[in-house]
Amino acid sequence: MKKRYLFLTLMILSLISIFIGVKEISPLDILRFNEEKVQIVLISRIPRVISIVIAGASMSISGLIMQQISRNKFISPTTAATVDCAKLGILVSLIVFTEASSLQKMLISFAFSLAGTVLFMKIVKRVKLKNTIFIPLVGIMLGNIIDSVTTFLAYKYNLVQNVSSWLQGNFSMVIKGRYELLYLSVPLLIIAFLYANKFTVAGMGEDFSTNLGLNYNKVVNMGIAIVALVSSLVVITVGKIPFLGLIIPNIVTIYLGDNMKKGISHVGLLGAVFVLFCDILGRVIIYPYEISIGLTVGIIGSILFLYLLMRRNAYEM
Numbered sequence: 001m002k003k004r005y006l007f008l009t010l011m012i013l014s015l016i017s018i019f020i021g022v023k024e025i026s027p028l029d030i031l032r033f034n035e036e037k038v039q040i041v042l043i044s045r046i047p048r049v050i051s052i053v054i055a056g057a058s059m060s061i062s063g064l065i066m067q068q069i070s071r072n073k074f075i076s077p078t079t080a081a082t083v084d085c086a087k088l089g090i091l092v093s094l095i096v097f098t099e100a101s102s103l104q105k106m107l108i109s110f111a112f113s114l115a116g117t118v119l120f121m122k123i124v125k126r127v128k129l130k131n132t133i134f135i136p137l138v139g140i141m142l143g144n145i146i147d148s149v150t151t152f153l154a155y156k157y158n159l160v161q162n163v164s165s166w167l168q169g170n171f172s173m174v175i176k177g178r179y180e181l182l183y184l185s186v187p188l189l190i191i192a193f194l195y196a197n198k199f200t201v202a203g204m205g206e207d208f209s210t211n212l213g214l215n216y217n218k219v220v221n222m223g224i225a226i227v228a229l230v231s232s233l234v235v236i237t238v239g240k241i242p243f244l245g246l247i248i249p250n251i252v253t254i255y256l257g258d259n260m261k262k263g264i265s266h267v268g269l270l271g272a273v274f275v276l277f278c279d280i281l282g283r284v285i286i287y288p289y290e291i292s293i294g295l296t297v298g299i300i301g302s303i304l305f306l307y308l309l310m311r312r313n314a315y316e317m
Contacts, residue, residue: 006269010053013276017052018045020280022288043176051179052171052279052293053272055234055241058185060271061192061264062227063245064252068203068260069223070124073253074136076245077117077231084143085116086228086235087163088150095157102181105236114228116146121224133309168294169239171279182237188226189268196261199223203258240294241275243301248274250308 018041019025025045029037063076070080077083089112093105120139127138154163192199201209202219209216234241248271249263256263275293278300282291 003266003269006266006273010269010273010276013273013280014049014053017049017276017280020283021045044174047176047179048171048174048279049276051174051182051238052276054182054185055169055238056244056272056275057268058182058189058230058271059234059241059244060248060267060274061189062230064249064260064264064267065192065199065223065227066245067249068199069220070121070135071203071205072132072135073250074132074246075139076243076249077227078240078242078244079136079143079246080120080139081116081143081146082113082120082227082231083235083240084146084150086110086113086232087240088112088116088146088153089232090236091150091153091159091163094159095153102236106181106184106232109232109236110229113232114225116142117224117228121220168292169241169297170292170294171238172290172292174238179237181233185230185233188230191222192226193264195219195222196264200258200260203260238293242294242298243305244271244275244297247301247304247308251304 019027021040021044023037023040025037025040030041059077066075066077066080066082067073086109089109090105092112093108096108097104120142123138123142124135127135150163151160154160198214198219201212201214202216202223206216209219249267252263252266252270256266275297278296279293282293282296285291
């Protein structure tokens with residue numbers, strides 16, 4: 001799939017998204033400067049599209065980085081306990097600071113997600129069985145343990161409803177003034193582009209990359225930091241979006257190969273297109289009601305994940 005087709009699809013879906021909602025708005029309303037409808041577009045519809053594009057691209061690229069540095073195609077922020085740790089960090093920020101600001105939530109969530117991702121990588125390093133499927137299972141089990149701790153603390157401090165709001169991704173609450181933290185993901189994605197070749201080399205193993213003169217630990221730590229911060233920003237602003245960082249990089253790898261420098265822009269564009277498509281589907285399937293993005297991505301993503309598993313098994317037979 002050529003990059004220009006992905007970009008064109010993204011533009012078309014973005015325009016469709018702007019004109020879908022409970023309040024009917026047409027392009028003519030914008031051209032006629034209907035004040036009420038222009039305000040809806042500026043305050044709600046455009047911020048929603050921007051947040052979808054940034055969240056989709058950043059989570060997909062985060063998954064690509066995780067897969068590259070872990071050398072496992074089934075590792076992502078949702079299967080490496082990164083997102084679960086981010087949720088725990090948000091809960092801790094609500095307990096410590098009763099009226100925590102978005103910045104405080106982000107910093108504490110980042111610290112927890114970073115610690116959780118580092119812990120996962122340490123566990124993976126010590127595990128002798130490096131099976132492609134076994135390693136993600138370790139991450140899922142670690143994530144479930146952290147999620148259980150989060151649930152326990154939520155019940156203890158009567159914050160279950162607050163935590164459940166981050167359980168599933170939801171773009172319906174995204175309006176002007178409540179999504180701008182996501183802009184911090186943009187410079188992180190630029191850094192990921194600049195480090196793409198180094199991540200590719202790091203994916204060849206510590207010994208090989210060190211022999212080529214690469215500072216392996218520095219590159220891996222940089223990748224982990226990018227993944228942890230992006231995951232925190234997305235969870236705080238939108239919530240948990242499952243499977244995204246897992247399936248999108250694998251789909252791009254099928255038709256472009258493992259060269260991260262070559263595939264990273266495709267991963268970002270396809271991730272944004274996929275989330276935008278799922279969001280539009282969730283808004284029209286039971287119109288005028290809305291299905292959360294976590295549910296639509298979860299269903300479609302699980303089907304694609306099963307396909308990838310079966311495809312891998314077919315090639316290994």
